[in-house]
Amino acid sequence: MKTYKYSDLSKTDITTLVQRNVDPANEIRQVVEDIIANVRDNGDAALYSYAAQFDKVDLDKLYLDGSEIAELASTVSTEQKDALKLAYDNIYKFHQTQLKAEEKVVTMPGVICWRENRPIEKVGLYVPGGSAVLPSTLLMLGIPARIAGCREIVVCSPPQKDGKINAFIAFVSTLLGIDKIYLVGGAQAVAAMAYGTESISKVDKIFGPGNQFVTKAKTIIQSTTLAAIDMPAGPSEVLVIADETSNPIFIAADLLAQCEHGPDSQAVLVATSQQIIDNAIAEVEKQISTLPRAEIAAKAIANSYAIQVDDLSQAIDFSNLYAPEHLILATENWQQITDKIINAGSVFLGNLSPESVGDYASGTNHTLPTSAYAKAYSGVSVDSFLKKITFQYINKEGIINIGPAVELLAELEGLDAHKNAVSVRLNS
Numbered sequence: 001m002k003t004y005k006y007s008d009l010s011k012t013d014i015t016t017l018v019q020r021n022v023d024p025a026n027e028i029r030q031v032v033e034d035i036i037a038n039v040r041d042n043g044d045a046a047l048y049s050y051a052a053q054f055d056k057v058d059l060d061k062l063y064l065d066g067s068e069i070a071e072l073a074s075t076v077s078t079e080q081k082d083a084l085k086l087a088y089d090n091i092y093k094f095h096q097t098q099l100k101a102e103e104k105v106v107t108m109p110g111v112i113c114w115r116e117n118r119p120i121e122k123v124g125l126y127v128p129g130g131s132a133v134l135p136s137t138l139l140m141l142g143i144p145a146r147i148a149g150c151r152e153i154v155v156c157s158p159p160q161k162d163g164k165i166n167a168f169i170a171f172v173s174t175l176l177g178i179d180k181i182y183l184v185g186g187a188q189a190v191a192a193m194a195y196g197t198e199s200i201s202k203v204d205k206i207f208g209p210g211n212q213f214v215t216k217a218k219t220i221i222q223s224t225t226l227a228a229i230d231m232p233a234g235p236s237e238v239l240v241i242a243d244e245t246s247n248p249i250f251i252a253a254d255l256l257a258q259c260e261h262g263p264d265s266q267a268v269l270v271a272t273s274q275q276i277i278d279n280a281i282a283e284v285e286k287q288i289s290t291l292p293r294a295e296i297a298a299k300a301i302a303n304s305y306a307i308q309v310d311d312l313s314q315a316i317d318f319s320n321l322y323a324p325e326h327l328i329l330a331t332e333n334w335q336q337i338t339d340k341i342i343n344a345g346s347v348f349l350g351n352l353s354p355e356s357v358g359d360y361a362s363g364t365n366h367t368l369p370t371s372a373y374a375k376a377y378s379g380v381s382v383d384s385f386l387k388k389i390t391f392q393y394i395n396k397e398g399i400i401n402i403g404p405a406v407e408l409l410a411e412l413e414g415l416d417a418h419k420n421a422v423s424v425r426l427n428s
């Protein structure tokens with residue numbers, strides 16, 4: 001893991017350090033554009049051929065139905081079901097409070113304005129399943145979709161080599177009342193949900209994290225206006241801020257937890273002394289050898305770095321520039337700096353708040369913006385599945401109060417028909 005001293009870095013160095021997941025030669029874009037075009041033109045046939053090419057399986061059909069899902073779910077042990085239900089309950093509790101009706105506002109006598117929630121009707125949920133299968137992601141997407149009241153929920157996830165889906169995803173589907181799972185992964189799943197195919201319905205918005213192919217497909221689809229997306233939620237990343245009150249064993253464990261997601265994940269350690277960095281790196285080296293996914297984690301660690309800063313305030317300045325998906329304040333002094341956080345997807349406070357807890361079960365959502373998109377996007381929430389429609393009601397008193405000003409505003413924009421729509425009412 002490379003180490004830098006913040007005070008030695010130029011502005012250009014910092015810009016380079018905070019940049020990630022770039023596709024400089026547009027290689028991923030090219031692959032993904034071809035996949036999208038193929039799915040658009042050939043529908044299901046393209047999906048069968050990508051399952052064979054990428055997932056190494058010859059599928060008989062592109063989905064599992066309710067009885068197949070129930071059969072797979074029945075193989076999950078009681079202990080495993082209980083853990084998934086605990087996660088379900090906490091995520092449900094946290095997200096349910098997000099569904100709030102807003103008050104009506106009388107902006108002037110007789111003029112009443114308000115917003116009402118309406119669910120997005122058809123949503124597509126992508127559940128990653130390349131290097132690790134993530135049933136937790138189905139919880140993170142399915143629960144807010146259900147709370148919002150979306151009418152149609154399409155779920156896509158890469159098939160296993162036996163042409164089925166992971167039993168835990170099946171069990172979560174039964175918790176969510178989802179009775180069809182499409183065996184489609186990668187950019188082709190995003191394209192299928194955006195265009196629709198013979199088997200898969202076109203949706204209005206596509207949700208979910210994924211690797212660089214999935215994320216690139218989502219951003220391309222968004223620009224076609226065929227479907228909206230939640231956000232770019234690509235390879236996982238974490239930034240850990242540490243000081244003399246931090247525990248190097250915990251720091252290393254948290255860095256490795258995100259690095260085991262994939263070779264293109266990134267972990268950044270920002271610490272107030274070189275000693276803290278050295279201790280944490282020594283721990284990373286110790287812990288990594290014990291991990292079954294050591295090879296993946298090692299590649300991500302090679303893509304990671306540490307920065308020595310003067311104090312916690314400088315650490316937060318760097319973090320705000322990096323805008324991490326996950327920010328861990330691994331210090332007993334976290335209360336000094338929380339109000340200085342400007343850009344982050346989800347934040348973990350103190351030494352006993354591992355990021356893994358948020359990944360699975362604290363209740364917060366783990367579908368979060370990566371690649372510095374935390375500067376502008378929030379993680380998935382119930383709001384992501386809703387539209388907020390504005391309403392206004394104007395009565396006789398209201399049109400008398402507001403009408404003359406609107407007539408004038410229309411006049412100054414030279415829009416006479418606008419003015420007339422008010423005048424005819426004032427004169428009626």
Ligand SMILES: NC(=O)c1ccc[n+]([C@@H]2O[C@H](COP(=O)([O-])OP(=O)(O)OC[C@H]3O[C@@H](n4cnc5c(N)ncnc54)[C@H](O)[C@@H]3O)[C@@H](O)[C@H]2O)c1
Binds near residue numbers: 054185209232233262
């Ligand atoms: N940001 C978040 O909120 C968040 C949450 C969970 C996971 N993640 C990230 O999701 C990612 C999951 O990645 P994954 O790969 O395990 O699963 P995935 O489901 O995202 O991708 C697997 C699919 O990628 C496609 N693919 C693989 N190689 C390809 C190639 N060379 N060309 C074209 N398509 C190809 C295949 O279709 C395959 O089915 C990880 O990077 C993880 O860090 C992010």
Ligand SMILES: N[C@H](CO)Cc1c[nH]c[nH+]1
Binds near residue numbers: 136235236368
């Ligand atoms: N850390 C991932 C978000 O970047 C979410 C996840 C799912 N399972 C384990 N982790």
Ligand SMILES: [Zn+2]
Binds near residue numbers: 236257261359
């Ligand atoms: Zn994780």
